[in-house]
Amino acid sequence: MSKDETAPASLNLGGTDAETHAAAGRDVFGFWVFLMSDAVLFALLFATYGVMLPATAGGPTPASEYKIGPIFAETLILLTSSVTYGMASVAMKHGGAQRVIFGWLAATLALGLLFLGMELHDFSEMFSHGADPTRSGFLSAFFGLVPLHGLHVLAGSLWIVVMMVQLRVFGLDPRVKINLLRLGLFWHFLDLIWIAIFSTVYLPGLIR
Amino acid sequence: MSAPVWPALLGRFAWDSLPFVRAWQNPTINELIGAGAAAMVVVGVVFVVLLLTRLDRWRWLWSKWLTSLDHKKIGILYVVIALVMLARALVEANLMRLQQAVAIGNPGFVAPEHFAELFSTHGSIMIFFMAMPFLTGLINYLVPLQIGARDVAFPLLNAIGLWLTGAGAALMMVSLVIGRFSTGGWSGYPPFTEIGFNPGVGPDYWIWAVTLGSIASTLTGINIAVTIYKMRCPGMTLMRMPLFAWTSLCTAILMIFAMPPLTIATALLALDRYLGFHFFTNALGGNMMNYANLFWMFGHPEVYIVVLPAFGIYSEVVSTFSSKELYGYTSLVIATMAIAVLSFTVWLHHFFTMGQSPSINAAFGIATMTIGVPTGVKIYNWIWTMFRGEVRFTTPMWYALAFMMTFVLGGLTGIILAFPPLDYVVHNTLFLVAHFHNMLIPGTLYGMLAAYTFWFPKAFGFRLNERWGRISCACWVLGFYLAFMPLYVLGAAGMARRTQAVMETAYRPWLYVAEIGALVLFFAFAALIVQLWVSIRQRDANRVFPGDPWDGRGLEWSTSAPPPEYNFARRPVVDQPHWFFDAKRKEAPYAPPAEYHDIEMPRNSAVAPIIGIASGAVGFALVWHIWWLAILGMLVVIGTVIARSFVRDTHRIIPARAVERTERGWLEAVAKARPIPREIETSPANQGVALVTR
Numbered sequence: 007m008s009k010d011e012t013a014p015a016s017l018n019l020g021g022t023d024a025e026t027h028a029a030a031g032r033d034v035f036g037f038w039v040f041l042m043s044d045a046v047l048f049a050l051l052f053a054t055y056g057v058m059l060p061a062t063a064g065g066p067t068p069a070s071e072y073k074i075g076p077i078f079a080e081t082l083i084l085l086t087s088s089v090t091y092g093m094a095s096v097a098m099k100h101g102g103a104q105r106v107i108f109g110w111l112a113a114t115l116a117l118g119l120l121f122l123g124m125e126l127h128d129f130s131e132m133f134s135h136g137a138d139p140t141r142s143g144f145l146s147a148f149f150g151l152v153p154l155h156g157l158h159v160l161a162g163s164l165w166i167v168v169m170m171v172q173l174r175v176f177g178l179d180p181r182v183k184i185n186l187l188r189l190g191l192f193w194h195f196l197d198l199i200w201i202a203i204f205s206t207v208y209l210p211g212l213i214r
Numbered sequence: 215m216s217a218p219v220w221p222a223l224l225g226r227f228a229w230d231s232l233p234f235v236r237a238w239q240n241p242t243i244n245e246l247i248g249a250g251a252a253a254m255v256v257v258g259v260v261f262v263v264l265l266l267t268r269l270d271r272w273r274w275l276w277s278k279w280l281t282s283l284d285h286k287k288i289g290i291l292y293v294v295i296a297l298v299m300l301a302r303a304l305v306e307a308n309l310m311r312l313q314q315a316v317a318i319g320n321p322g323f324v325a326p327e328h329f330a331e332l333f334s335t336h337g338s339i340m341i342f343f344m345a346m347p348f349l350t351g352l353i354n355y356l357v358p359l360q361i362g363a364r365d366v367a368f369p370l371l372n373a374i375g376l377w378l379t380g381a382g383a384a385l386m387m388v389s390l391v392i393g394r395f396s397t398g399g400w401s402g403y404p405p406f407t408e409i410g411f412n413p414g415v416g417p418d419y420w421i422w423a424v425t426l427g428s429i430a431s432t433l434t435g436i437n438i439a440v441t442i443y444k445m446r447c448p449g450m451t452l453m454r455m456p457l458f459a460w461t462s463l464c465t466a467i468l469m470i471f472a473m474p475p476l477t478i479a480t481a482l483l484a485l486d487r488y489l490g491f492h493f494f495t496n497a498l499g500g501n502m503m504n505y506a507n508l509f510w511m512f513g514h515p516e517v518y519i520v521v522l523p524a525f526g527i528y529s530e531v532v533s534t535f536s537s538k539e540l541y542g543y544t545s546l547v548i549a550t551m552a553i554a555v556l557s558f559t560v561w562l563h564h565f566f567t568m569g570q571s572p573s574i575n576a577a578f579g580i581a582t583m584t585i586g587v588p589t590g591v592k593i594y595n596w597i598w599t600m601f602r603g604e605v606r607f608t609t610p611m612w613y614a615l616a617f618m619m620t621f622v623l624g625g626l627t628g629i630i631l632a633f634p635p636l637d638y639v640v641h642n643t644l645f646l647v648a649h650f651h652n653m654l655i656p657g658t659l660y661g662m663l664a665a666y667t668f669w670f671p672k673a674f675g676f677r678l679n680e681r682w683g684r685i686s687c688a689c690w691v692l693g694f695y696l697a698f699m700p701l702y703v704l705g706a707a708g709m710a711r712r713t714q715a716v717m718e719t720a721y722r723p724w725l726y727v728a729e730i731g732a733l734v735l736f737f738a739f740a741a742l743i744v745q746l747w748v749s750i751r752q753r754d755a756n757r758v759f760p761g762d763p764w765d766g767r768g769l770e771w772s773t774s775a776p777p778p779e780y781n782f783a784r785r786p787v788v789d790q791p792h793w794f795f796d797a798k799r800k801e802a803p804y805a806p807p808a809e810y811h812d813i814e815m816p817r818n819s820a821v822a823p824i825i826g827i828a829s830g831a832v833g834f835a836l837v838w839h840i841w842w843l844a845i846l847g848m849l850v851v852i853g854t855v856i857a858r859s860f861v862r863d864t865h866r867i868i869p870a871r872a873v874e875r876t877e878r879g880w881l882e883a884v885a886k887a888r889p890i891p892r893e894i895e896t897s898p899a900n901q902g903v904a905l906v907t908r
Contacts, residue, residue, distance in 0.1 A: 025814075043435075054493070054504060063497075140489070140490040142498050142499045149491070150493065
């Protein structure tokens, strides 16, 4: 196989050897496969949510709990964080300065943390008027699905911190580049999941 | 239950959590059996520790095995786990059969709760800690060799998978010594396993042991799939891969997609038990049928995860020992893929009696019967491979033949169960138990044992004793028929599965026969151990260092036995499916390479043992509500992963001179060995080089 076939499209490894390219191909492909497996987790939780939607057990309902304002803001924040991460990727690919990449990562991290803070605030508000997971099957399914996405964002944020440190320690060596690419896939994947949450959990809940 | 000893430090551990204390307080046979089993675990661990200390092998164990990232060593360790766990689960099976044979019209000697623990551990171990590690170990060992690679795609991830599996298996063993195991069966159905009915530690042991195994298998699946897609040697197109590599690929894909449902099922059950969620409870909108769906969305593909690798093994074995190319290779590949896809469409047949509409049952019943078609294709392929071949009846071949007969029988009873109206009649009876043992014993265990016998010389450099191999095989087959054919009769007569005491005296003769069968199966395992012992003692007479004792076909036979750490001094280039087999007949397969190069291999790493031990500790801590340990363990896991990402020096170089020395030594041995014809391949004359007629 030629170099062009094995190298991930969005990675600029520069003049490294063929084995580094092959390894990068493996690493990135492996991460795609992992994301597919992770997507199955979410798919099953979406299905569970759908099945348990009517099981409110006389307690809070979607319409009584979901607030479009903060949810919409969270959606915009998360989508923007994907844009900032994309800027980091572009800078990495086209040989941008390290501090540029660093800055975009920092912006992504800030947006991610802001999202998490807002989400936590939503949850605590739900808890404060008795809409907690022990109340009903519906709320169990909600708190099984949405916070799992939040946990992923938290893990992604931790990962961004680690990568920012590695950027300082190692500079842009092939492993940092590959891991930034994988982190990007992860971050955009979480966006995708959030869009699904927004449009199958929150929006239908509010329409009803 | 007595009061917890020290809740802040030890969680809900109380003195009567120990079976020894229970047996002291209440010395019945039932409690003594529990204490005896716990004592065996303790004595076993102490014995191994003393042995290692006595032989001064700790450093050897750590640096050569436990921290090694060599896929071959990881594969062997997986098989070791599987054999240890097989021994335990087999003893449990014998205990259950003995109890049922004794407890006809009386309570017997095993109390109901204990009996329930026995069938729960037996099933959980046989699936998650016998079949899964066994096949994962074989895939690990063989696939890189078969596709001409030096290692798997992610060696460290591979080791982490091994250690997580080990942690799960360790939790199963610890449950014998501290506390009790679940009484909820291997499928752990709520609401019985919910906190309201089962507040003890049992279901928690099950949840965390299975979750560790499940995560490990997901990681393994990713690793194997990427290895096969990305690391085949030049010329090794997908349709030139040995069939075992194909079935491994399908199994890996199934693992990637079918393990997450299990993880979700156990995680949601844990949320119910630990945080008071209502996923599967009876009250407040919980719905246990969701669990049945989630569990069997894993559970049915799981059947093919454990069966497909065996299909690959039989393909290799039948073709090698019939001295013929595999008949209908392409159709076998298509059939394998078809089975893998169809396996996701039939999960509902595990609960036809849930109460859904007949049309849904009909759809799933038809889908179930459809799987019989590609499976039938495979059986014909193997038969046609033997047809007009020079069949040699070695031990692996006997396993393959026994499999073909027995598996077809089990498939036919599967078709019976696939009819929803018939399933209503026999569901939850011993008929079902007989059916799935009839699939899994030939479909997995025989395959694993055939592979063990077939590739053992490759892994260790000497052949296994043929006589004891055949004795063991004969016992596995005879024991299976004696133990499970009566269960068909009992099931059809209405005897429920998982029955601790039997009230119907007419069942007596059948239960006696089944008990004899269980004993024969136990003897089969004993014969396997004797075979290993005898073979190790006679190893010098049976060495096959040149590496090709059976006139093999795949690339794995073109290396020394055992293969060097780097597998291939130069990456093989193949131009056809049975390159090595044909090279032996046409050209010189053992030609030294023009020049030797440095080879880069992964360095040993303590990361996997640390993560495995910490994860096991997290599992144990969650079972016993030892919160400080659970948090500490999680922090260790996360910290280790982050720290590892800062390690840049992960490889070491094997210098060209060392490679050359190894290769020259091997090629000299090849030149010195006397090629032998197939007729005497099971005699000590077999030095690992095949005599071929050009």
